[in-house]
Amino acid sequence: xxxxxxALFVTVIVSLNVGYAQISFTxxxxxxxxRIPFLNGLVDSSIVKxxxxxxxxxxxxxxxxxxxxVGAALAASGVLYQGVFKxxxxxxxxxxxSAGAAVGASFSILFGVSSIVFGLRLVQVAAFLGALFAxxxxxxxxxxxxxxxxxxxxLCGIAVNFFLFAVVxxxxxxxxxxxxxxxxxxxxxxxxxLWRDIWAVLPFILxxxxxxxxxxxxxxxxxxxxxTAQHLGVNVERAKQRIxxxxxxxxxxxxxxxxxxxxxxxxxxxxxRLVIGPDHRILFPTSAIIGAIFLVVCDDLARVVATPFAxxxxxxxxxxxxxxGAPFFILLFKKKKQSYAx
Amino acid sequence: xxxxxxxxxxxxVECRYGSVKVLEDVSLAVKEGDFVGILGPNGSGKTTLLKxxxxxxxxxxxxxxxxxxxxxxxxxxxxxxxxxxxxxxSAIGFSFAALDVVLMGRNxxxxxxxxxxxxxxxxxxxxxxxxxxxxxxxxxINELSGGEKQRVIIARAxxxxxxxxxxxxxxxxxxxxxxLEIMDLVQGLCVKEGLIVLAVFHDLNLAARYCTSxxxxxxxRIFSAGSLDDVLTSENIKDxxxxxxxxxxxxxxxxxxxxxxxxxxxxxSKKCSxxxxxxxxxxxALMKVLLDEGYSVTAGVLNVLDTDFETAQFLKIPVTTExxxxxxxxxxxxxxxxxxxxxxxxxxxxxxFGYGNLQNLEATRGALERGIPTFVIExxxxxxxxxxxxxxxxxxxxxxxxxxxxxxxxxxxxxxxxVSEEKLKLAKEEETAKILDHLKPEEIPKESNIxxxxxxx
Numbered sequence: 001x002x003x004x005x006x007a008l009f010v011t012v013i014v015s016l017n018v019g020y021a022q023i024s025f026t027x028x029x030x031x032x033x034x035r036i037p038f039l040n041g042l043v044d045s046s047i048v049k050x051x052x053x054x055x056x057x058x059x060x061x062x063x064x065x066x067x068x069x070v071g072a073a074l075a076a077s078g079v080l081y082q083g084v085f086k087x088x089x090x091x092x093x094x095x096x097x098s099a100g101a102a103v104g105a106s107f108s109i110l111f112g113v114s115s116i117v118f119g120l121r122l123v124q125v126a127a128f129l130g131a132l133f134a135x136x137x138x139x140x141x142x143x144x145x146x147x148x149x150x151x152x153x154x155l156c157g158i159a160v161n162f163f164l165f166a167v168v169x170x171x172x173x174x175x176x177x178x179x180x181x182x183x184x185x186x187x188x189x190x191x192x193x194l195w196r197d198i199w200a201v202l203p204f205i206l207x208x209x210x211x212x213x214x215x216x217x218x219x220x221x222x223x224x225x226x227x228t229a230q231h232l233g234v235n236v237e238r239a240k241q242r243i244x245x246x247x248x249x250x251x252x253x254x255x256x257x258x259x260x261x262x263x264x265x266x267x268x269x270x271x272x273r274l275v276i277g278p279d280h281r282i283l284f285p286t287s288a289i290i291g292a293i294f295l296v297v298c299d300d301l302a303r304v305v306a307t308p309f310a311x312x313x314x315x316x317x318x319x320x321x322x323x324x325g326a327p328f329f330i331l332l333f334k335k336k337k338q339s340y341a342x
Numbered sequence: 343x344x345x346x347x348x349x350x351x352x353x354x355v356e357c358r359y360g361s362v363k364v365l366e367d368v369s370l371a372v373k374e375g376d377f378v379g380i381l382g383p384n385g386s387g388k389t390t391l392l393k394x395x396x397x398x399x400x401x402x403x404x405x406x407x408x409x410x411x412x413x414x415x416x417x418x419x420x421x422x423x424x425x426x427x428x429x430x431x432s433a434i435g436f437s438f439a440a441l442d443v444v445l446m447g448r449n450x451x452x453x454x455x456x457x458x459x460x461x462x463x464x465x466x467x468x469x470x471x472x473x474x475x476x477x478x479x480x481x482x483i484n485e486l487s488g489g490e491k492q493r494v495i496i497a498r499a500x501x502x503x504x505x506x507x508x509x510x511x512x513x514x515x516x517x518x519x520x521x522l523e524i525m526d527l528v529q530g531l532c533v534k535e536g537l538i539v540l541a542v543f544h545d546l547n548l549a550a551r552y553c554t555s556x557x558x559x560x561x562x563r564i565f566s567a568g569s570l571d572d573v574l575t576s577e578n579i580k581d582x583x584x585x586x587x588x589x590x591x592x593x594x595x596x597x598x599x600x601x602x603x604x605x606x607x608x609x610x611s612k613k614c615s616x617x618x619x620x621x622x623x624x625x626x627a628l629m630k631v632l633l634d635e636g637y638s639v640t641a642g643v644l645n646v647l648d649t650d651f652e653t654a655q656f657l658k659i660p661v662t663t664e665x666x667x668x669x670x671x672x673x674x675x676x677x678x679x680x681x682x683x684x685x686x687x688x689x690x691x692x693x694x695f696g697y698g699n700l701q702n703l704e705a706t707r708g709a710l711e712r713g714i715p716t717f718v719i720e721x722x723x724x725x726x727x728x729x730x731x732x733x734x735x736x737x738x739x740x741x742x743x744x745x746x747x748x749x750x751x752x753x754x755x756x757x758x759x760x761v762s763e764e765k766l767k768l769a770k771e772e773e774t775a776k777i778l779d780h781l782k783p784e785e786i787p788k789e790s791n792i793x794x795x796x797x798x799x
Contacts, residue, residue, distance in 0.1 A: 086435035214454055221446055223435035227398050232502070233422030233450035278436030281457075 001282075004289045008068070011293045015064045016056055018300045023052045031056045058195075066193040066257055067296040067317075071264060073205045073254035075272075075291020078265035079284050080212055080247035083219035084240055085150055091265035092251040095157040095244065096134040099164035101255045104130020106171045106182045123185065124197065124256040131252030134160060139244065147237055150226070188259035188318035190299055197257045204253035209288060212246040215239060219280040263321045264291055267329050274332055298324065349373050350395070350506055350538060354404035357390050357562075364390045365401070365562045374505075374536035377529060379549035381542075381573070382559030383583050388542040389430065391559070392508050395540065396427045408506075422450035426504035428512050430542075432495050437482035440494045444470055444479075447501030469500040472527055488515035496524060500531075507531075509541035513548070525552050550574055550598040558582055574598050588656060603630065614763055617641065617685035617709070619702050623649035624691035628752055629657055635756065640685060642678040643670045643702055669698040675705060682709045687762070688716045689755065690746075694727035695734035703737040710744040715762065717755055718748045 016028045031053050074092070081090040092098045104126035142148055142156040168186070175182055218239045221229040230236045251265070272287040298320040305315055350372045357365040365387045372378055380388045393399040395406055397413055406413045413421060426447070434443070447469075448462040458466075470476040473493045483491060492515050499507060507528065513521040529552050531537040543549035549556060550570055557567040560582045566573045579587045579600065588601040616632055618625045618641040625641060626649055632639050642662025644651040654661045662678040664670050670678075682688055688709040695703065709716050718741060728734040742748060749755045 083435075217449065217452075217454070220438070220442075221449060223438065224443070224446060225429070225433060225435075227393075227396075227429060228427070228432065230398060230418065231396055231422060231425075231427040232446060233419040235418050273436065278438050279442060 001286065001289075004286060004293075008289055008293050008296075011296050012064055012068065015067075015296050015300050016060050018304055023056060027052055028056060062195050062198055063190045063193050063299070064296055065198055066190045067299045068292040069198065069201060069205050070190075070254040070258040070261065071268075071292040071295025072209065072288040073250045073291075074261065074264040074295070075268035076209050076212065076284060076288040077247040077251045077254075078267075078291075079269040079272075079280065079287045080215075080219070080243050080250075081265070082269055083222060083280060084243050084247075085154060086223060086225075087150075087154065088270065089266070090154075092131075092247070092255075093161055094154060095138050095248065096160035096164055097131045097248045097251050098255060098260055099161045099168070100130040100132070100134025100137075101127040101252060102130070102168045102186060102260060103164045103171075104128070104133075105185050105256075105259070106168050106175075109178050109181045109185065110171055110175060121197075124200070127259075128252045128256040131248060131255060134164060135244065135248035135252075139241070148240060184316070185259040187316035188255075188261035189302070189314075189316045190258060191314060193257055201253040201257055205250055208246045208250035208253070212243060212250070213284055215243050215246075216280040216284050219243070219284075220278075223278065259318070261295070261318045261321055263318075263325045264295055267325055268294060271329060271332060294325070295321065349407070349409055350540075351407040351410075352391075352395065352404070353407065355391075355394055355401040355406065356403035357387075357394050357399055357401050363562055365394065368404075368559075368562075368564055370557060370564075370567065372538050372540065374538060375532055375554075377532045377539045377541070377552060377554045379541055379543050379553035379556035379570075380559065381546065381549055381556055382565075386559040386582075387562040388559055389510055390562075392427070392510050392540065392542060396425065396508055397421060419450045422502060424504055425506045425508065426499035426502040427508045428492075428496050428499045428510065430510040430514075432491070434483050437484045439479065440475060440481050440483055440486065440490075441466060441470070441479040443483050443494055444475075444497045444501050447498040450502060465503065466497075466501055469497045470494075472500065473497040474523065489517060489520050492516060493520065493524065496528075504537070506538040506540070509539065511542050511544055514544065521548065528552070546574060546579070546600040547598075550600065551595060570598055574600060604634070614638075614686050614759065615640070615684070616687045616689055616759075617682050618650075618689050618691065619693070619706055620644070620650050620691040621648055621693040621699060621702070624693045625650040626653040628689070628691065628755075629653055629659055631752065631756070633657060633659075635759075637759075640681050642681055643674050643699070643705070670701040675701045678702075678705050679708050682714065683712055685709075685714060687759065688714055690716070690718045690741075692719050692721040692727065694729060696729040700730055700733060700737070703734060703741070706741055706746070707737065707744065710741065710746060716741070716746045717758065718742075718746050719751065719755055720748055721751055 013025070013028060013032075016032075017023065017025055027049075035057075078091045081092065081094060082088060084090075085094065087094075105123050107130075108122045108126035138153065138157045138160050139148060141160070142152040144152065168182075172179055172182055218229070218234050221232050221234050222236070222239070224232070226236050229239075255261070268291040269283070269287050272283055272290050276282055276286055295317070299317045301324065302315045302317040302320045305320070352368060352370045355365055355368045356363065368387070368391060370378070380391060382388050390399065394401050395413070397418070400414055408416065408421065408424060413425075444466045445458050445462060448458060448465065451462070452458070467476060470479060473496050475490065475493045475497050478486060478490055478494065481490075483494060486494065492512070496512065509528070512528075513524050516524065525548065528537075528539055528541075532539055532554075541549075541553070543553075553570060555568060556570055556573040558565045558573050558578055565582050566578050574589055576587050576589045579585060579589070579602070583602075586603045588603070589598055590601075591597070592599045615638040618628060618632075618639060620626075620628070620641060621644055629639055629641065629650070630653070639657075640660045640662075641650065641654050643664050644654065644661050645664050645666055645668065647666045651661060651663065653659075660681070662674055662681050664674045682705060688706060690703075690706045693699070693702070706716060706718075718738070724735050724738050747758065749758060
């Protein structure tokens with residue numbers, strides 16, 4: 001675990017070096033060092049150009065931190081969804097959460113892209129609210145008496161998911177000039193992330209992940225079956241409800257700054273489970289860190305891969321995650337599938 | 343340590359799925375050390391009863407009290423400290439190691455922020471040793487065989503250190519030795535530590551062997567409850583399971599054992615009535631088979647207490663009897679011949695012959711002399727079962743010469759009997775056909791006649 005946190009740190013530093021403008025590692029460490037209390041006296045920053053400093057601090061660092069946050073959030077919520085549903089195909093798409101965010105975002109793009117609410121871009125707020133709204137909708141539709149059976153939850157989620165994406169499709173048709181903006185949001189990316197966005201979602205994601213961690217043992221017990229979990233003392237309905245709310249909160253916050261990024265929420269939990277086993281008390285935090293590393297690396301690739309062809313061209317990170325993540329997963333799966341029973 | 347008395351009361355419970363009542367007015371009271379079997383056919387509400395006791399399905403009426411507190415008003419963790427469940431089948435989502443699965447049984451004893459302590463580990467190890475699963479500790483649960491998995495699940499239930507254990511067909515997936523080991527273990531906990539066990543069984547013999555009492559459910563109601571001797575009677579089994587069964591105390595285990603008899607295949611009765619000449623158990627299987635095939639069966643001469651006699655009694659087959667361990671007297675021999683003359687077929691089984699039952703061979707000869715078709719089953723050569731210095735052999739040879747049909751086994755006999763049955767039928771039909779033929783020219787008019795003139799007088 002400590003090794004992984006260190007790996008994440010290294011990834012962040014290396015990623016700061018990646019980009020069109022060449023900035024050396026010494027400069028990066030100097031710039032960062034200057035910002036750390038107590039250490040800044042020891043750092044001589046005179047050798048660093050102010051332009052480099054502003055590229056690192058104002059452009060690259062927020063973007064990388066957004067990658068860390070979103071990657072961790074998506075992977076963590078993936079673990080939560082898969083745990084509650086006992087279903088390896090579950091992720092934020094299943095409950096319609098992603099679709100809800102997409103509807104919110106598309107809607108706000110169509111009707112006033114530049115509006116600011118509470119100092120945040122309307123797109124983000126709308127995406128976040130859309131995600132939570134979709135989750136509550138699905139949860140309440142699938143309630144049977146006081147229980148919410150997983151099977152109905154999955155079915156309602158998938159139905160709502162299709163319905164909401166149809167709404168997105170409708171908006172794309174009538175979008176006209178805004179079509180590009182909607183499509184760009186749907187594939188996801190970090191090119192416009194500012195510090196302001198980081199501070200806005202950080203509390204939600206941090207709170208969500210920390211709170212959900214307390215349900216790690218309940219998730220283990222839920223994997224034994226809901227009746228058995230109940231027999232072992234878990235308040236199944238309450239645990240399910242809280243885990244799903246937290247997962248949707250995390251997802252909603254993440255996609256509000258990144259747009260829809262596929263694959264991370266679905267595959268990172270699997271990859272992690274292949275390596276370290278199914279115990280959620282370890283799986284959950286490990287997946288979050290691996291998700292963070294994975295998404296930051298993918299974003300680096302998104303920034304660099306296309307540069308030889310056109311210096312300003314950048315691929316959406318959502319394409320990279322799927323393009324490189326899927327073959328990697330298949331390789332790993334083929335190697336270890338004997339010991340991996342779902 | 344003074345253990346407080348643990349009690350479980352089920353009081354007037356009614357459960358429904360939608361509008362369908364699956365349990366109605368079910369009450370029972372169990373105390374420490376009770377091992378209660380829940381018996382009944384499929385759909386009689388056994389599993390539902392366990393579900394309502396284990397807080398999965400809240401009853402619509404009635405209450406379930408654990409130490410006088412309503413189980414549905416208690417906290418889940420509180421109940422889980424006292425009550426553990428081994429479900430019918432466990433689908434486990436991810437490939438947890440067996441040890442991790444067992445440690446999950448410690449959940450009710452931990453707070454949300456605790457990790458498993460050394461004590462939890464020690465308990466897990468103890469129960470895994472008890473259930474013979476410690477060697478599987480590191481294996482992923484999904485790779486275990488059905489039996490191994492079930493033993494791990496039982497270990498998990500024991501890790502809860504429960505006062506009450508609910509088992510839903512706990513050993514159905516296990517082989518015999520594992521069944522006995524697990525049930526012995528559970529019984530031991532009952533006796534030594536006062537564990538309460540409520541177990542659903544399909545295997546009545548297993549229930550008979552381990553339970554101290556039982557309840558028998560039929561259509562969601564308690565049909566019979568109490569000691570096994572009261573509950574497991576052939577009358578109750580007939581009423582609830584609609585199956586004839588022999589219920590006896592086994593001389594080795596001293597527990598009741600139940601032998602269900604397969605229901606008759608075709609109740610359509612056949613014309614043949616068969617008299618069996620048997621003894622020493624050689625006719626037992628045949629009696630049941632012939633009855634199932636629809637024949638009417640008689641037997642004799644049989645000594646009272648002979649296995650074949652007991653079977654005949656059970657199957658309500660008329661028998662000519664002789665006193666126990668006594669040779670056949672002239673009087674019973676005559677009675678037997680009278681019975682034989684009423685039969686349409688006689689069958690002689692490969693019974694051993696001594697001076698005591700040699701007359702049964704003479705009775706067989708009597709059947710042939712009366713012109714009754716006679717079959718002799720010769721599964722064991724006569725040399726090996728003749729204890730009369732060749733007298734029996736000589737008689738058997740005589741039977742052959744007089745036209746007795748020798749068959750190797752029961753199956754051959756049955757097919758030959760079927761053929762003769764068919765012949766009988768054909769003969770009857772031919773006769774009828776002949777009569778019809780004779781009638782035809784006079785009685786049945788030509789078609790034109792009907793159409794032209796309609797009815798003919």
